[in-house]
Amino acid sequence: MADEEKVLQLFPDPPPFFKHFTTDNLKRLQDIEDEASHVTQASNEVANAGSKLSPEQILALPTELRYLIPPPPPADEESFHVFGETTKSSGTKKFSQDMSWIADRLGAPDHTLDDWRYAQLYPSSPSTSDSHSANANIDRQAYLNRFNRSLIIEYIRLLGIIALDPTSPGKNEVLKHILNLVCNMHSLINEYRPHQARETLIRIMEEQVARKKKEIEGVKGMREKVRSALDGFGKAVQATGEVESGETGEVLKKDGQDDARKHAQRDTWDALDEVLGH
DSSP states (O other): OHHHHHHTOSSOOOOGGGGGOOHHHHHHHHHHHHHHHHHHHHHTOOOOTTOSSOHHHHHTSOHHHHTTSOOOOOOTTOEEEETTEEEETTOOOHHHHHHHHHHHHHTSTTOSOTTOOOOOOSOOOTTOSOSSOTTOOSOHHHHHHHHHHHHHHHHHHHHHHHHHOTTOTHHHHHHHHHHHHHHHHHHHHHTTHHHHHHHHHHHHHHHHHHHHHHHHHHHHHHHHHHHHHHHHHHHHHHHTOOEEOTTTOOEEOOTTHHHHHHHHHHHHHHHHHHHHTO
């Protein structure tokens, strides 16, 4: 029952092998790699990606050190899962597959758009056969504006047909045009994903820089407060009026300096309260 509850958690615990990523283990692995690097180079063995060790040397490592070596990156055509979705390093034709799935669903007996097929209305990259490519050298904004205007016109046309005859078969053709325009706009918008990711990283880095600058300003302000507190200590010591004679070391006290000493000490404690945030 406990294992089932752990699986059903919204945010499950991280994998247990993260505990092996310690400073001591990293240093041990670095020492082993340094010792084996010249052997690997001399025998021309192919080391694992991200490591100076050969596959045989990696298998000979203790379990806690093998966890520290990342696996080699997948090949271009090798499939792997990301957030539950199957993908490849070379990319997938998921958009084309989605369009085919929509066309099949619309072709079901209970739908009227049985012969609808997605048609790309903008040029694709000549360097790839995948029509859903982010490398196409086109003005996407211009095409989006064209599709938006065409979409408005087709919608007004659909309203006119329905107003005259709601059962007219012409409305199906207009619906097909509208669906195709929307899918083309969706495809073009998806090609802005790399730009969106880049701008998101820029914004995160700018926020980090602003936060660091704010922390630096806070440290400078605290430095001034500490300096003021130390100056207050100096004034308190000076206000005690303790003066040593050159030979006997006798301390002379002057009249009226007790009040000044208490006042300086009070200022010192106020400065300390401000520094400590009380």
